[in-house]
Amino acid sequence: GWLRYAPLPADLLQGAASTPTAIVVLNSTDSSPISIAAREVQKGLQGIFGKNLDILQPSAARNGSHVVLGTLSAYNTGWGNLNVSNLAPDGYFLSVRRGSVSIVGRNERGVLYGAFAYLSRIAQGNFGDAQFVSNPDAPIRWVNEWDNLDGTIERGYAGPSIFFSEGTVVKNLTRVSQYARLLASLGINGLIPHNVNANPSILSDENIDGLGRIADVMRPYGVQLGISINFASPKSLGGLNTFDPLDPAVIEWWNNRTKALYKRVPDLGGFIVKANSEGQPGPLTYNRTLADGANLFARAVKPYGGIIMFRAFVYDRFADWTVWKADRANAAVDFFKDLDGKFLDNVVVQIKYGPIDFQVREPVSPLFANIPKTAVAMELQVTQEYLGQQSHFVYIPPMWKEILDFDMRVNNKSSTVRDIVGGRVFGQKLGGYAGVVNVGTNTSWLGHHLSMSNLYGYGRLAWNPKQDAQDLLQEWIRLTFGFDKTVLDTITRIGMESWPTYENYTGNLGIQTLTDILYTHYGPNPASQDNNGWGQWTRATTTHIGMDRTVKNGTGNAGQYPPEVATMYENIETTPDNLILWFHHVPYKQRLKSGKTVIQHFYDAHYDGAANTQTFAPAWENLRGKIDQQRFDEVLFRLRYQAGHSIVWRDAICNFYHNLSGIPDEAGRVGKH
Numbered sequence: 215g216w217l218r219y220a221p222l223p224a225d226l227l228q229g230a231a232s233t234p235t236a237i238v239v240l241n242s243t244d245s246s247p248i249s250i251a252a253r254e255v256q257k258g259l260q261g262i263f264g265k266n267l268d269i270l271q272p273s274a275a276r277n278g279s280h281v282v283l284g285t286l287s288a289y290n291t292g293w294g295n296l297n298v299s300n301l302a303p304d305g306y307f308l309s310v311r312r313g314s315v316s317i318v319g320r321n322e323r324g325v326l327y328g329a330f331a332y333l334s335r336i337a338q339g340n341f342g343d344a345q346f347v348s349n350p351d352a353p354i355r356w357v358n359e360w361d362n363l364d365g366t367i368e369r370g371y372a373g374p375s376i377f378f379s380e381g382t383v384v385k386n387l388t389r390v391s392q393y394a395r396l397l398a399s400l401g402i403n404g405l406i407p408h409n410v411n412a413n414p415s416i417l418s419d420e421n422i423d424g425l426g427r428i429a430d431v432m433r434p435y436g437v438q439l440g441i442s443i444n445f446a447s448p449k450s451l452g453g454l455n456t457f458d459p460l461d462p463a464v465i466e467w468w469n470n471r472t473k474a475l476y477k478r479v480p481d482l483g484g485f486i487v488k489a490n491s492e493g494q495p496g497p498l499t500y501n502r503t504l505a506d507g508a509n510l511f512a513r514a515v516k517p518y519g520g521i522i523m524f525r526a527f528v529y530d531r532f533a534d535w536t537v538w539k540a541d542r543a544n545a546a547v548d549f550f551k552d553l554d555g556k557f558l559d560n561v562v563v564q565i566k567y568g569p570i571d572f573q574v575r576e577p578v579s580p581l582f583a584n585i586p587k588t589a590v591a592m593e594l595q596v597t598q599e600y601l602g603q604q605s606h607f608v609y610i611p612p613m614w615k616e617i618l619d620f621d622m623r624v625n626n627k628s629s630t631v632r633d634i635v636g637g638r639v640f641g642q643k644l645g646g647y648a649g650v651v652n653v654g655t656n657t658s659w660l661g662h663h664l665s666m667s668n669l670y671g672y673g674r675l676a677w678n679p680k681q682d683a684q685d686l687l688q689e690w691i692r693l694t695f696g697f698d699k700t701v702l703d704t705i706t707r708i709g710m711e712s713w714p715t716y717e718n719y720t721g722n723l724g725i726q727t728l729t730d731i732l733y734t735h736y737g738p739n740p741a742s743q744d745n746n747g748w749g750q751w752t753r754a755t756t757t758h759i760g761m762d763r764t765v766k767n768g769t770g771n772a773g774q775y776p777p778e779v780a781t782m783y784e785n786i787e788t789t790p791d792n793l794i795l796w797f798h799h800v801p802y803k804q805r806l807k808s809g810k811t812v813i814q815h816f817y818d819a820h821y822d823g824a825a826n827t828q829t830f831a832p833a834w835e836n837l838r839g840k841i842d843q844q845r846f847d848e849v850l851f852r853l854r855y856q857a858g859h860s861i862v863w864r865d866a867i868c869n870f871y872h873n874l875s876g877i878p879d880e881a882g883r884v885g886k887h
């Protein structure tokens with residue numbers, strides 16, 4: 215990962231006028247986040263400066279330049295007098311005065327986060343003085359892993375699970391501890407190891423103990439364990455004849471299991487629930503509401519301080535394609551809007567960023583503006599399910615930023631999505647982010663070395679969603695590959711061009727990614743979108759394409775947004791080109807604002823995208839000798855593959871729509887063969 219602490223090049227080292235001489239720990243207990251922080255600083259300074267610093271108790275501190283680590287209360291009782299009233303939970307204060315460094319957290323986690331922030335600065339050659347407070351934007355900064363108990367990973371592209379094998383938790387959790395370290399360095403404070411399509415056996419006694427071992431390994435890094443549960447467990451695991459959330463025996467069953475969980479993991483974060491979605495059981499089976507289902511768990515974990523992440527990804531996968539007004543994109547608001555105010559206060563509704571499913575381009579989910587009385591979290595996908603599954607490289611933060619910076623205009627006032635998620639628009643205390651990561655046992659964690667920039671970007675944005683996507687990429691490059699200017703420029707260019715390029719050679723103008731959607735979610739298969747119950751429709755005919763989501767003539771989806779945004783999407787003239795086919799059903803010869811027709815845009819974008827992808831591998835080849843051979847070779851292999859596959863994509867999509875519409879390519883490229 216990015217925690218390499220590589221020695222700095224000599225010219226940068228000169229900038230370090232004086233370096234610390236010892237590490238002082240104000241309130242250490244063994245294996246707490248603070249002692250991890252101290253050891254991390256020790257390791258970092260050893261790697262970067264080649265200096266081995268002692269870790270001292272305050273009483274043993276001699277004169278010199280210290281790195282002082284402690285919570286605010288320990289600092290002010292035993293060391294100094296610091297007045298930082300604006301320090302939030304998990305936040306830190308960092309002061310660097312030449313070699314003297316103070317790292318003060320509101321809580322122990324904050325100290326660890328401050329230590330990583332300090333190390334990140336010097337690992338990037340930044341020795342300037344600094345004094346600032348950094349607080350997380352939101353309390354929930356979790357990752358979800360979709361690992362199955364048998365060791366496979368749903369939508370995982372980097373080998374088998376680091377958590378599970380053969381039905382239970384693996385014995386050797388070394389990789390889990392390394393992963394927790396990576397996550398802590400980004401400020402991630404929660405992890406759910408088990409697939410949202412949950413196996414009821416996760417709650418067996420043996421597995422509860424295994425989960426306890428996972429929690430024990432992550433705790434020193436401040437990463438709380440959360441658990442994904444299967445709604446039908448009282449029946450399938452517990453042997454009851456019902457899983458009705460209002461049945462007293464069911465409630466008792468959950469209370470007992472919850473008690474057993476908290477006995478083994480007293481600081482368990484809570485549960486995540488995927489209910490009544492894609493064949494999963496849920497409260498609707500018993501004509502109970504989704505809120506009844508969520509509150510069942512909310513009550514069970516409440517006495518222990520737990521929370522429930524209740525997923526809004528609820529839709530009917532047998533939708534009727536013949537119904538013009540049917541629309542999967544409406545499902546979340548249809549299901550949740552009327553439940554606003556009915557969820558207990560420890561329920562957080564976890565909403566995918568777009569209304570459908572992690573496509574290359576979606577508008578933000580309208581649900582974020584529709585449940586003001588409910589805490590919400592945004593679900594982002596680090597694993598590149600629809601984005602080339604780590605065989606292609608797509609740097610995703612620029613896409614996330616467009617979503618986060620989007621202004622929903624709630625009550626005709628500025629209300630960015632990041633402000634909604636951060637709780638500032640509707641005054642919610644809980645809220646935040648869930649990133650679906652799906653790391654595996656592959657030593658690169660994600661299968662493609664460059665894809666780690668997405669995990670890095672996710673964590674940093676969850677801490678502060680205002681940050682710039684290119685700045686984050688460059689931080690990651692310096693920490694991961696060093697300081698060579700060609701390396702920085704090359705990976706920056708490939709990274710920043712990768713999402714628009716991928717969009718060009720896959721699905722354009724908001725038509726969705728156009729992968730096969732029935733099985734693999736990989737490779738081109740535009741025909742798979744339509745004529746089935748999955749609802750990822752494009753409604754492509756011989757003359758027209760796009761979903762009519764207008765209120766006046768279509769599914770009404772545009773009307774789920776606050777009025778100003780609704781008006782923008784309702785109107786074809788004000789809908790941005792890049793979402794035109796998401797909201798409108800138009801002739802292939804419809805003119806875009808760019809002046810091109812829809813079909814010609816398809817052809818041109820695919821040729822441009824595939825052509826640009828051909829430039830990535832040769833650019834990477836210029837880095838030979840500037841980075842280590844193994845990562846050089848492995849990335850080159852994948853970039854070459856991506857170049858070839860982008861041509862497959864180009865030809866498949868262009869030929870498909872050429873055959874369907876019969877409209878020639880103005881440049882004469884399509885349909886020649």
Ligand code: GCU
Nearest residue numbers: 368369410411488527571735
């Ligand atoms: C996607 C994905 C599934 C996953 C689902 C979810 O549809 O393909 O594998 O289970 O999302 O988020 O629940």
